[in-house]
Amino acid sequence: MDALRKEGGYTIDDIYALPDGERAELIDGKIYYMAPPSRTHQRILFSLSRKIADYIDSQNGNCEINIAPFAVFLYDDDINYIEPDISVICDASKLDDKGCHGAPDWIVEIVSPGNKPMDYFTKLFQYRTAGVREYWIVDPAKEMVTVYRFEKETMDEYSFGEEIPVGIYEGFSIKV
Numbered sequence: 001m002d003a004l005r006k007e008g009g010y011t012i013d014d015i016y017a018l019p020d021g022e023r024a025e026l027i028d029g030k031i032y033y034m035a036p037p038s039r040t041h042q043r044i045l046f047s048l049s050r051k052i053a054d055y056i057d058s059q060n061g062n063c064e065i066n067i068a069p070f071a072v073f074l075y076d077d078d079i080n081y082i083e084p085d086i087s088v089i090c091d092a093s094k095l096d097d098k099g100c101h102g103a104p105d106w107i108v109e110i111v112s113p114g115n116k117p118m119d120y121f122t123k124l125f126q127y128r129t130a131g132v133r134e135y136w137i138v139d140p141a142k143e144m145v146t147v148y149r150f151e152k153e154t155m156d157e158y159s160f161g162e163e164i165p166v167g168i169y170e171g172f173s174i175k176v
Helices: 003-008 012-016 039-058 113-130
Strands: 023-027 030-034 064-067 086-089 099-101 106-110 134-139 144-149 154-159 163-165 173-175
Touching: 012 023, 023 113, 030 113, 039 064, 039 086, 039 106, 039 173, 106 113, 113 134, 113 144
Parallel strands: 106 134
Antiparallel strands: 023 030, 064 086, 086 106, 134 144, 144 154, 163 173
């Protein structure tokens, strides 16, 4: 990618032009490269996604869970492309073979040492602005989960091992 392109900002076409195996997200025209996830990250991702999927299935729910790499286009533009660790989408009209077009109902991000500012600040702002209903930041280093329920304008913190109520589902809670 040439220097002129960098000054003008990147687009989704640049994301799709990345070499095979290289992953990145695009926020407001800026590319953020992603390192491969750790084993701890993957264990938490699998455990949480399994619990969420099992709950949705047990309720005959109409929401769909997707795990990274899964494209989410928060806005109808070509300068934003993200791959949340877990996306729960309850409006099937937002989904197609390319990913989710619009805000998922619930997003879970698992913090890696190199991406803390991205999850705690950059994505927090983007998710809130786009209309995500609930956003969880799972931090393995702190053994904490920060839960933002944007509809209720609340933020709560939980320790690993505590029951965490899921705001978009009445009566459902998860232990990380």
